[in-house]
Amino acid sequence: MxxxxxxxxxxxxxxxxxxxxxxxxxxxxxxxxxxxxxxxxxxxxxxxxxxxxxxxxxxxxxxxxxxxxxxxxxxxxxxxxxxxxxxxxxxxxxxxxxxxxxxxxxxxxxxxxxxxxxxxxxxxxxxxxxxxxxxxxxxxxxxxxxxxxxxxxxxxxxxxPTRPSVLDGAPHTFASPWSPGALEPLPPGSTCLLVGSGLTAIDAALSVTAASPDARVVAVSRTGLVPFAHLPPRPGHAPAEPPTWPDGPLDLDVLAAALRAHVAAVRAAGGDWRDAVDSLRPQLTGLWQRLPLDEQRRFLRDGVRWWDVRRHRMAPDVGARVEALRADGRLTVLAGRIADVRAAGDGVDVIVGVADDDPQVVHAARVIACTGFGxxxxxxxxxxxxxxxxxxxxxxxxxxxxxxxxxxxxxxxxxxxxxxxxxxxxxxxxxxxxxxxxxxxxxxxxxxxxxxxxxxxx
Ligand SMILES: Cc1cc2nc3c(=O)[nH]c(=O)nc-3n(C[C@H](O)[C@H](O)[C@H](O)COP(=O)(O)OP(=O)(O)OC[C@H]3O[C@@H](n4cnc5c(N)ncnc54)[C@H](O)[C@@H]3O)c2cc1C
The missing domain is CATH 3.50.50.60 (FAD/NAD(P)-binding domain)
Structure with a gap:
């Protein structure tokens, strides 16, 4: 057999x-x-x-x-x-x-x-x-x-995808840009509020503004940080060499200081900070594994957004499009927290807590969670x-x-x-x-x- x-x-x-x-x-x-x-x-x-x-x-x-x-x-x-x-x-x-x-x-x-x-x-x-x-x-x-x-x-x-619990049960709210109907055209002159300002929020902002040429998009995230863009291709430009790291235990402060020095060296040699970040790619797992657990936790709590917007960048022309939307006032990015979402007329009022300032109320026809994954x-x-x-x-x-x-x-x-x-x-x-x-x-x-x-x- x-x-x-x-x-x-x-x-x-x-x-x-x-x-x-x-x-x-x-x-x-x-x-x-x-x-x-x-x-x-x-x-x-x-x-x-x-x-x-x-x-x-x-x-x-x-x-x-x-x-x-x-x-x-x-x-x-x-x-x-x-x-x-x-x-x-x-x-x-x-x-x-x-x-x-x-x-x-x-x-x-x-x-x-x-x-x-x-x-x-x-x-x-x-x-x-x-x-x-x-x-x-x-x-x-x-x-x-x-x-x-x-x-x-x-x-x-x-x-x-996950979404903040404040959005649970809120009307006119989508769990992610990939939920059916989330990126459909909006009523004329309305606002779409995005929870998050990372790459997923950028995808949503691009689709919403293309589908609804007079819509405004407001993106809210805790840091208000938006991914940087890649530089356009630079023919003949050589990638930067990765740095040499000190032996022994590492912490985030040592890493940050060494990264700053590496960026300065790459710039002095005619490169860009992006070249310095990209040069670390083959080293990142080793560096991560040298961080004590407490430092890894500190990175997840305090450093990950700062790092992600530099490490995971937008295509150059996507970056240019995002800049144009911001310059035209069609895309606004707020650093804050969604405190509440209340039904109001044909949409919702989203109450955004902004550090050291009075909360802002954004009236939105649609809210889309772009907050990433569990x-x-x-x-x-x-x-x-x-x-x-x-x-x-x-x-x-x-x-x-x-x-x-x-x-x-x-x-x-x-x-x-x-x-x-x-x-x-x-x-x-x-x-x-x-x-x-x-x-x-x-x-x-x-x-x-x-x-x-x-x-x-x-
Ligand atoms: C919006 C977005 C854009 C990205 N863009 C890039 C990019 O440009 N370049 C890049 O390198 N990376 C990008 N990434 C990173 C991305 O995560 C990877 O490129 C890749 O898609 C990950 O693939 P994966 O198969 O590991 O996970 P996933 O894409 O999540 O696929 C997992 C699959 O497993 C299936 N599945 C899960 N559980 C089960 C089960 N129990 N039974 C059967 N099926 C199951 C799911 O249905 C899913 O189809 C992007 C990520 C996102 C979210």
């Missing part, structure tokens, strides 16, 4: 799940089935790449977004085949990236088929991953189906996470913002034992790695998982 093929189930078919499926299709020997289970039924999208608005752009240039490092120009070549004028420095629409990932997956599937490695896509939500017989895993779906697997990769992503893993409502934690197969990391994993990405249980057959990639590792959500990191984690599984005997 022919033995059953080895089966690897990837839970989650966003960018991370597709990147790991591509890496597995390329690396594992046959006969193997790679099964991707995606709740929405749409591969390569997730929140980031499901938008259809061409104003919503990638925040990484095309030259850096290939699905695998073996073919670093693959995304650029794919984009150029559709539009010859695309350059490696272009920041393309995010919808294009989802389409690219699906095409790269199709191509990897065709090549792998020759070796007996196949891909299946199942639409459905996984609610549990349970120990099965003979060291295998049982992947349980919401509809009652079960899939047996030799290995499982959890690519669950960033989870659902980070308290123990409080997650996700059935799969809850079941893994309840069964003690998973345990929160020390900060509680992701799961504990081994250095090579195996899920670590409540007793500290790494699972032989459950692997984790992406945002669930951010507590331990910090940089763990963007495509370059997902791609590296996907390659590492695939290499490990390819080397493992059946």
């Amino acid at each position: 022919t033995p059953a093929p080895r089966r690897i189930v990837v839970v989650g078919g966003g960018a991370g799940g597709v990147l790991v499926a591509i890496a597995l299709l390329r690396a594992v020997p046959g006969p193997t089935e790679v099964v991707v289970v995606e709740r929405t039924g749409q591969l390569g999208e997730g929140v980031a790449y499901s938008t259809r608005d061409p104003l919503h752009r990638l925040n990484v240039p095309a030259a850096k977004l290939a699905a695998t490092l073996d073919e670093p120009d693959d995304f650029l070549a794919w984009a150029r085949a559709r539009e010859a004028s695309v350059t490696g420095g272009d920041f393309l629409p995010r919808a294009d990236y989802g389409a690219y990932l699906r095409d790269a997956l199709r191509r990897a599937t065709e090549v792998a088929g020759v070796r007996g490695v196949t891909l299946q896509h199942r639409a459905g939500a996984v609610v549990a991953v349970l120990p099965g017989a003979d060291g295998r895993e049982r992947v349980a779906l919401e509809d009652g189906a079960e899939v047996e697997a030799d290995d499982v990769v959890l690519a669950l992503g960033i989870g659902p 980070s308290d893993v123990a409080a997650s409502a996700d059935p799969l996470l809850r079941s893994l934690l309840a069964a003690r197969r998973a345990t929160p990391d020390a900060l509680g913002i992701g799961l504990r994993t081994s250095d090579d990405g195996a899920l670590v249980d409540a007793e500290g034992v790494p699972a032989a057959g459950v692997h984790v990639l992406g945002a669930l590792r951010r507590g331990e790695l910090w940089e763990s959500t963007a495509v370059p990191e997902l791609r590296a984690q996907a390659a590492a998982i695939a290499t490990r599984l390819a080397a493992r005997p059946d």
Whole structure:
């Protein structure tokens, strides 16, 4: 009798799940089935790449977004085949990236088929991953189906958006820009209030002002900080060298002082502060892991917004558009807290507490929460996470913002034992790695998982 093929189930078919499926299709020997289970039924999208608005752009240039490092120009070549004028420095629409990932997956599937490695896509939500017989895993779906697997990769992503409780039950309020109807045209001359002023709020502001040419947008966040923009491409400009860090324990003050010195050195050599920030990218996980836990907490409390607006920047022309909207008074950013939201006429009055000043009242036809994603893993409502934690197969990391994993990405249980057959990639590792959500990191984690599984005997 022919033995059953080895089966690897990837839970989650966003960018991370597709990147790991591509890496597995390329690396594992046959006969193997790679099964991707995606709740929405749409591969390569997730929140980031499901938008259809061409104003919503990638925040990484095309030259850096290939699905695998073996073919670093693959995304650029794919984009150029559709539009010859695309350059490696272009920041393309995010919808294009989802389409690219699906095409790269199709191509990897065709090549792998020759070796007996196949891909299946199942639409459905996984609610549990349970120990099965003979060291295998049982992947349980919401509809009652079960899939047996030799290995499982959890690519669950960033989870659902969160919103401040003050918005609960408020009329004319949307939980995120991705909620149906949130970005539809507004009544003439009205105001849309965005809770948050990060990249998601920028997406919302671009769509709302394009759909409603005379609408005003007011964005409110605690810091009032807005992401900086990338500089336009500078042909021939060499990236900055990363700095050398002192040995021994680090704290945030040491890091901040060293970063200031590095920025000054890069500027003195003719560069920009952005070059200094970008040069740290390969060092960030190591630096994060050298910070004591208290300092990591201090960073999450006091430093993360300051850092994020510099590290996660807008495309240059998106930045120019945002500047123009602000200069025209169509986009206003307030530093404050939403104290209350009250029904008023055909909209709501939003009471914004502003430091050392009287509260401001903003009358809005619509309120959209753009506040990002839940980070308290123990409080997650996700059935799969809850079941893994309840069964003690998973345990929160020390900060509680992701799961504990081994250095090579195996899920670590409540007793500290790494699972032989459950692997984790992406945002669930951010507590331990910090940089763990963007495509370059997902791609590296996907390659590492695939290499490990390819080397493992059946
Ligand atoms: C608005 C936005 C823009 C971004 N832009 C960029 C960018 O330009 N460049 C960049 O590098 N990064 C960007 N990012 C970072 C982004 O998080 C990653 O690029 C990438 O989308 C993350 O992919 P992921 O698969 O890890 O997570 P997600 O995109 O969240 O995908 C996870 C998928 O898993 C599915 N899923 C979860 N749980 C289950 C379950 N139990 N059963 C079945 N399916 C499940 C979800 O439905 C989802 O489709 C952006 C993020 C956001 C939110």
